[in-house]
Each structure stands twice: as C-alpha cells, then as structure tokens.
Amino acid sequence: xxxHFILGPATADHDRALIDQVAATLRAHPDADVLYLVxxxxxxxxxxQVLAALHQQLRPDDHIFAQSRLQVMSFSRLxxxxxxxxxxxxxxxxxxAAAGMRIAxxxxxxxxxxxxxxxxxxxxxxxxxxxxxxVNSRWVASPRRTSTPRSQPCRITTATCQSCGx
Numbered sequence: 001x002x003x004h005f006i007l008g009p010a011t012a013d014h015d016r017a018l019i020d021q022v023a024a025t026l027r028a029h030p031d032a033d034v035l036y037l038v039x040x041x042x043x044x045x046x047x048x049q050v051l052a053a054l055h056q057q058l059r060p061d062d063h064i065f066a067q068s069r070l071q072v073m074s075f076s077r078l079x080x081x082x083x084x085x086x087x088x089x090x091x092x093x094x095x096x097a098a099a100g101m102r103i104a105x106x107x108x109x110x111x112x113x114x115x116x117x118x119x120x121x122x123x124x125x126x127x128x129x130x131x132x133x134x135v136n137s138r139w140v141a142s143p144r145r146t147s148t149p150r151s152q153p154c155r156i157t158t159a160t161c162q163s164c165g166x
Contacts, residue, residue: 019050023057026069033069035081040074047072 006017022034038046050072055065073081083089094102107114 015049015053019053019057022050022070023054026054026058026067031069034071035078036070036072037078038072038074040076043072043074043077 004021006014006021008014018036022036025032025034036046036050050070051065051067054067054070055062058067059065071081080089
C-alpha cells in the first residue's frame with residue numbers, strides 16, 4: 001500500500017477517511033499489515049476508536065472483533081518497531097542519575113572556569129535528582145526590580161522554577 005497522507009482542514013473528518021482506507025486495504029489484501037500512526041497522548045483512545053469503527057465496517061454481525069493485521073502506534077513506538085533490533089538502538093543510554101553524576105563531575109573539574117556556577121559544587125542542587133529535576137522543570141526568567149523609570153525595560157537577571165519557586 002505504501003505511505004498515504006490525507007490532507008485537509010481541521011474541521012474535516014480525517015478519521016473516517018483513514019478508517020475507510022484501512023478497511024478497504026484489509027479487505028483487498030488479506031496478508032497486508034497496516035500501521036496507523038497517532039500522537040502519543042491519544043494512542044489508546046485512537047486504538048479503541050479505530051477498532052470499533054473497523055468492527056462496524058468489516059464484521060458488524062460479530063459480537064467480538066479483533067484485528068491482528070492493524071497496529072495503532074505512536075511515532076516513538078514506530079521508531080522502536082523498526083529500530084529495536086538495530087545496533088544503534090541497542091546502544092546504552094544515559095539515565096538521569098548518570099547524567100547528574102556526569103554534570104556534577106564536570107562542574108567539579110571545571111569549577112574555576114564556570115563562573116556562573118561558582119560555589120555550586122557544594123550546593124544542594126547537586127544532590128541526587130538534581131539533573132532530572134532541572135531538566136523536567138520549567139524555568140522562566142523574571143525581571144529584577146530596579147529603580148529605573150518605567151519607560152526603560154527591566155533587565156532579565158534571574159530564573160525561577162515554576163514548579164517549586166526556586
């Protein structure tokens with residue numbers, strides 16, 4: 001079948017067009033495998049919806065319906081599907097704990113060069129979990145209050161975590 005795109009405005013019923021095309025493919029090619037791509041956050045709901053619609057189109061009289069030739073998957077699952085047995089996918093990955101230890105070592109080794117982080121080596125932030133907390137937190141810049149006239153914009157000098165306020 002190949003790769004097909006269905007384009008149109010957001011108000012169009014793209015799901016119906018996709019399901020009709022999947023049903024036609026499954027009828028015409030009994031040995032075809034179909035991959036139905038959806039965003040990560042709606043994968044389960046989409047799978048339930050697609051199977052229910054295919055049940056109505058392919059076997060409306062059956063009480064139970066299953067489909068082994070259709071896989072509803074997210075883009076990350078698609079990457080795993082095709083790459084899980086490749087050498088590059090099997091490479092070791094850096095865990096958040098290992099990344100935190102690496103960053104702490106780099107900061108310790110280059111403390112003299114990293115003026116922004118001067119003295120941070122002994123700071124609470126470098127305790128376990130610092131890296132994952134800082135990566136997973138959303139940081140926003142907040143202006144420092146000065147006595148400058150309102151016509152001049154404030155300079156952004158500090159960052160504050162929206163999650164914990166530090």
